Amino acid sequence: MTAPLVSVDRLVRIYRMRTGMFGRPRGVCAVDGVTFSINRGETLGLVGESGSGKSTTGRLVLGLENSDAGSVAFNGSRLPAMDTPEWRASRARMQMIFQDPLGALDRRLPIAAQVREPLDIHAVEDEAFRTARVQELMRSVRLSDDVGQRYPHELSGGQRQRAVLARALATKPDFLVCDEPVSALDVSIQAQVVNLLIDLQAELDLTMLFISHDLRVVRQISERVAVMYLGRVVELGNADDLFVSPQHPYTQALVSASPAPGRRRGERIVLSGDPPNPAAKPSGCAFHPRCPSAFARCRAEAPALVEVAPDRSVACHLTGLESPAAVALGAVA
Amino acid sequence: MQPLVSLDSLTVAFNGVKVLDGISLSVGRGEAVGLVGESGSGKSVTWLAALGLLPKTAAVSGSVKLEGTEILGAAPATMDRVRGGRVAMIFQDPASALNPVLTIRRQVGESLALHRGLSGAAIHAEARRLLDLVGIPDADRRLSAYPHEFSGGQNQRIMIAMALAGNPDLLIADEPTTALDATIQAQILELIRRVRRETGMAIVLISHDLGVVAENCDRVAVMYAGRVVEEAPSAELFDDPRHPYAHGLIGSLPPIDGPRRRLTAIAGTVPDPKAMPQGCAFAPRCGQAAAPCGTKPPGLRAVGENRRVACVIDRHAGATDIIGQAAE
Amino acid sequence: MARYFAIRIGRAMITIALVVTFAFVVLRLSGDPALIIMGPEAPPEVIAAFRKAWGLDDPIWMQYFDYFGAIAKGELGRSMRDGRPAIALVLERIPATLTLTIPALLLKLAIGIPGGIFAALHRGSLIDRAVMIGAVAGFTVPSFVLGLVLVLIFAVQLGWLPSGGQETWRHAILPVFTLGIGGAAVLARFTRSAMLEVLGQSYIRTASAKGVSWRAVVLSHALPNAAIPTVTIIGFMVGTLIAGAVVVESVFSWPGVGRLLVVAVANRDLAVVQCILLLVAATMVTSNLIVDFLYGFLDPRLRSREAAGAH
Numbered sequence: 018m019t020a021p022l023v024s025v026d027r028l029v030r031i032y033r034m035r036t037g038m039f040g041r042p043r044g045v046c047a048v049d050g051v052t053f054s055i056n057r058g059e060t061l062g063l064v065g066e067s068g069s070g071k072s073t074t075g076r077l078v079l080g081l082e083n084s085d086a087g088s089v090a091f092n093g094s095r096l097p098a099m100d101t102p103e104w105r106a107s108r109a110r111m112q113m114i115f116q117d118p119l120g121a122l123d124r125r126l127p128i129a130a131q132v133r134e135p136l137d138i139h140a141v142e143d144e145a146f147r148t149a150r151v152q153e154l155m156r157s158v159r160l161s162d163d164v165g166q167r168y169p170h171e172l173s174g175g176q177r178q179r180a181v182l183a184r185a186l187a188t189k190p191d192f193l194v195c196d197e198p199v200s201a202l203d204v205s206i207q208a209q210v211v212n213l214l215i216d217l218q219a220e221l222d223l224t225m226l227f228i229s230h231d232l233r234v235v236r237q238i239s240e241r242v243a244v245m246y247l248g249r250v251v252e253l254g255n256a257d258d259l260f261v262s263p264q265h266p267y268t269q270a271l272v273s274a275s276p277a278p279g280r281r282r283g284e285r286i287v288l289s290g291d292p293p294n295p296a297a298k299p300s301g302c303a304f305h306p307r308c309p310s311a312f313a314r315c316r317a318e319a320p321a322l323v324e325v326a327p328d329r330s331v332a333c334h335l336t337g338l339e340s341p342a343a344v345a346l347g348a349v350a
Numbered sequence: 351m352q353p354l355v356s357l358d359s360l361t362v363a364f365n366g367v368k369v370l371d372g373i374s375l376s377v378g379r380g381e382a383v384g385l386v387g388e389s390g391s392g393k394s395v396t397w398l399a400a401l402g403l404l405p406k407t408a409a410v411s412g413s414v415k416l417e418g419t420e421i422l423g424a425a426p427a428t429m430d431r432v433r434g435g436r437v438a439m440i441f442q443d444p445a446s447a448l449n450p451v452l453t454i455r456r457q458v459g460e461s462l463a464l465h466r467g468l469s470g471a472a473i474h475a476e477a478r479r480l481l482d483l484v485g486i487p488d489a490d491r492r493l494s495a496y497p498h499e500f501s502g503g504q505n506q507r508i509m510i511a512m513a514l515a516g517n518p519d520l521l522i523a524d525e526p527t528t529a530l531d532a533t534i535q536a537q538i539l540e541l542i543r544r545v546r547r548e549t550g551m552a553i554v555l556i557s558h559d560l561g562v563v564a565e566n567c568d569r570v571a572v573m574y575a576g577r578v579v580e581e582a583p584s585a586e587l588f589d590d591p592r593h594p595y596a597h598g599l600i601g602s603l604p605p606i607d608g609p610r611r612r613l614t615a616i617a618g619t620v621p622d623p624k625a626m627p628q629g630c631a632f633a634p635r636c637g638q639a640a641a642p643c644g645t646k647p648p649g650l651r652a653v654g655e656n657r658r659v660a661c662v663i664d665r666h667a668g669a670t671d672i673i674g675q676a677a678e
Numbered sequence: 679m680a681r682y683f684a685i686r687i688g689r690a691m692i693t694i695a696l697v698v699t700f701a702f703v704v705l706r707l708s709g710d711p712a713l714i715i716m717g718p719e720a721p722p723e724v725i726a727a728f729r730k731a732w733g734l735d736d737p738i739w740m741q742y743f744d745y746f747g748a749i750a751k752g753e754l755g756r757s758m759r760d761g762r763p764a765i766a767l768v769l770e771r772i773p774a775t776l777t778l779t780i781p782a783l784l785l786k787l788a789i790g791i792p793g794g795i796f797a798a799l800h801r802g803s804l805i806d807r808a809v810m811i812g813a814v815a816g817f818t819v820p821s822f823v824l825g826l827v828l829v830l831i832f833a834v835q836l837g838w839l840p841s842g843g844q845e846t847w848r849h850a851i852l853p854v855f856t857l858g859i860g861g862a863a864v865l866a867r868f869t870r871s872a873m874l875e876v877l878g879q880s881y882i883r884t885a886s887a888k889g890v891s892w893r894a895v896v897l898s899h900a901l902p903n904a905a906i907p908t909v910t911i912i913g914f915m916v917g918t919l920i921a922g923a924v925v926v927e928s929v930f931s932w933p934g935v936g937r938l939l940v941v942a943v944a945n946r947d948l949a950v951v952q953c954i955l956l957l958v959a960a961t962m963v964t965s966n967l968i969v970d971f972l973y974g975f976l977d978p979r980l981r982s983r984e985a986a987g988a989h
Contacts, residue, residue: 066531066532066533066534067531173619175619203388203389203558203620204388204558204559204560204599204602204603205388205598205599205602205615205616206619207602208601208602208603208604208613208614208615208616209615209616211604211613212612212613212615230531230532232532232606233561233603233604233605233606234604236604236605236606236610237604237605237610237613257610260606260607261607270533270536271532271533272606273536274532274533274535274536275532275561275606276539276559276561276562276564276565276566277561277564277565277603277605277606277607278560278561278564278565278584278588278600278603285536285540286536287533287536287537287540288533288536288537289537291501291503291504292501292502292503292531292533292534401887403883403886403887426891426892427891429889430889430890430891431889432889433886433887433888433889434887434888434889434890435889438887438888439887441880441883441884441887443880446879446880446881447880447881447883447884448881448884449881449884449885449899449903450881450903450977450978450979451902451903451906451976451977451978452898452899452902460885460888460890460898461888461889464888464889464890465889496978496979498978498979509884512884512888513888516888516889
């Protein structure tokens with residue numbers, strides 16, 4: 018089996034804040050030991066609510082922030098340290114697109130100039146080649162030629178996001194991180210952009226990390242999914258299976274909370290309590306205050322992410338290898 | 351039976367540009383109606399106009415009847431009584447929808463004083479009861495707190511408590527859960543369902559999220575570019591949408607289970623209100639548009655018992671079977 | 679709470695020290711007091727004696743330390759012109775200045791705030807435009823131009839009011855008015871934009887949706903929020919009560935602190951200038967402190983943040 022393209026091992030990121038000028042520094046642990054890997058040509062969906070640490074993880078995976086512990090390996094070797102020439106060169110291999118396309122584009126430059134910029138920065142081939150490549154990119158994201166001469170504020174939300182995508186793909190990166198790229202768009206425009214991403218992935222053999230809070234979109238575009246809660250991965254597995262039979266109580270609640278027309282009105286799981294605050298993490302399993310099935314061990318000990326079935330890992334004391342759930346999934350003969 | 355609220359040919363224009371073009375909709379007692387649309391559909395403007403909450407620069411015409419009585423253009427004092435007392439409205443982004451410098455007791459108490467004539471200790475007691483009802487823990491102490499001391503989900507609960515304070519017959523919820531996390535969204539929707547069960551209140555749920563509307567409403571109206579394009583019972587609409595836009599919109603929702611399929615992507619974008627197409631507003635993007643679609647906007651016609659569609663083409667009867675042109 | 683103030687008072691002290699240091703250096707670098715006070719015809723021995731008497735021959739850093747040492751003991755120096763203690767000179771002029779600045783402040787508040795609120799409530803109307811044009815005129819025209827024009831019209835042409843001096847209460851009318859108009863204009867504009875900002879917020883719509891009458895929305899919901907930024911400007915205006923009338927006092931020959939400052943600077947009367955600056959800095963800083971305190975009172979969000987920061 019070929020090695021994964023991106024491999025993340027026990028990643029940790031702690032933000033240190035000072036409260037006031039003379040306050041004591043506090044640490045907020047945004048990412049608390051995250052491990053996963055992404056195979057070439059595959060999309061891993063990263064799902065979670067606010068405070069889950071998914072956006073921070075995305076930035077760490079790209080090397081846009083330095084982690085406090087753990088490592089990220091790209092194509093077998095560790096990511097170079099930030100701001101070194103090797104790091105800058107690696108930008109051509111991995112890119113990111115964000116939630117707010119207007120903020121990601123320069124208001125004063127026409128679109129074509131911005132799509133071209135990565136080619137200029139990495140000194141790709143020559144003038145003629147770059148001009149032709151820009152046209153090719155515009156066509157591949159289905160933007161008409163005249164859009165290239167316009168400015169970001171003259172475009173619609175969907176067009177801007179496609180322009181950002183064209184720019185991200187300029188240097189033919191192997192890896193693309195998408196951080197909530199469609200959340201700010203209307204439903205029908207979301208569909209356009211999601212279809213485009215799926216097509217481009219197939220065409221260019223792109224590997225993607227797709228970060229979103231919207232389960233439905235994540236399921237559409239991802240082969241595998243990781244669910245995060247307060248900085249940890251609580252469940253990881255094949256997208257279809259995970260949403261059909263979620264094992265972790267949080268995933269179950271999340272799936273139940275995703276409204277969908279025409280779904281059988283099964284038992285609705287409504288979590289009690291407030292959304293988590295990363296600055297005040299509960300002891301043991303971070304989810305235990307809101308978990309309907311929590312018991313004593315959950316308060317004391319944080320569960321590790323263990324593989325309970327082929328291509329399914331869960332971090333929960335209820336789904337150990339001998340649990341009924343694991344048996345149901347066929348992990349134990 | 352007379353509907354609780356009925357809008358008839360409601361039209362709104364800003365500086366001569368029409369953003370709402372003849373909306374006709376009714377809400378019965380205790381009913382849950384969903385209003386779906388994307389940006390520019392006018393779904394929020396409809397109810398802001400009905401309650402007289404638009405700025406003076408808006409030109410509003412048509413009819414808005416509350417149990418048979420016309421309230422559009424009514425005197426400010428009358429409207430002040432209707433707002434909160436008969437029809438309450440809650441908005442998106444609860445954090446900014448509450449006054450940051452007034453305590454919760456003051457803000458909830460304001461409604462209680464206005465619509466229920468309470469004062470003094472009675473206000474405190476009733477406000478506490480309302481906070482308990484919506485699930486704010488430690489209500490007694492929390493009454494003296496300010497909005498910024500609560501989370502987004504709790505702020506939305508407080509908004510609901512404020513809305514309930516006047517004992518309204520109808521609650522308009524304008525994207526109440528859009529700014530909230532998924533699990534908190536589920537909590538709020540569950541709360542709204544429970545309140546409806548207990549009080550028999552009617553609700554208009556406005557959202558761009560089809561799933562939210564499907565799961566919580568009996569009847570759904572789909573809006574596009576300032577017009578209602580389809581109105582049907584919830585289950586029927588999602589099983590079998592008739593209007594091409596409704597069809598496209600429902601198709602662009604990724605399924606959470608079942609086989610994956612390519613999403614329907616409606617080509618093009620919503621028209622600019624300043625440059626609306628001549629006939630049907632959706633025609634330029636419609637895969638089934640034919641000649642009569644460009645001449646004049648189709649009105650809502652009845653299809654079956656309780657459905658209305660604003661389209662001259664019958665999708666069911668094959669490719670382009672145009673319903674009688676004179677139908678209007 | 680005590681910690682909140684302690685930090686701010688500490689910063690205030692630093693600010694005052696910086697202001698005085700600046701004045702100290704600039705005054706000594708820009709001319710020789712001995713020459714100016716004794717006159718250019720004075721014989722060199724007289725100049726030398728003057729310089730020695732006032733310690734002007736010492737290196738500048740020594741003069742600086744001497745000065746701060748003296749302040750610590752409560753001595754603020756003596757006027758080089760007439761030998762009296764600087765502080766006495768300044769204090770005897772303060773009532774005159776306050777006779778102008780306090781009524782002017784009241785005028786600013788009485789015209790500026792209602793004007794701004796009214797303009798915001800009737801945005802886009804003729805009245806709004808008129809108020810705004812008036813406001814722009816009010817703060818663009820320099821105070822000495824306004825003062826001189828008013829003198830021209832009311833004192834010279836019409837003869838209704840006196841043009842200068844401090845004899846009767848009538849003498850105060852033109853200076854107060856000149857001082858007040860500029861400030862009222864600034865305040866009107868500021869209040870208007872603060873109100874407009876608040877009126878555009880979501881919670882105003884919520885209040886209307888609750889059935890609160892428009893009058894109550896403006897008074898109970900909008901004004902308390904609009905007060906927060908407005909208080910900043912008012913605080914600044916209060917801070918200028920002592921020395922904010924420099925130009926106007928000169929135009930109208932009003933014997934206040936401002937006039938004293940102008941004369942003292944011209945004469946390089948070091949102690950007097952430093953004393954006035956110390957007083958101005960202290961007043962400004964105190965009014966800022968009061969404004970900070972008021973913020974905490976007006977905006978509950980700041981109270982919790984400070985409480986959190988103190989831990």
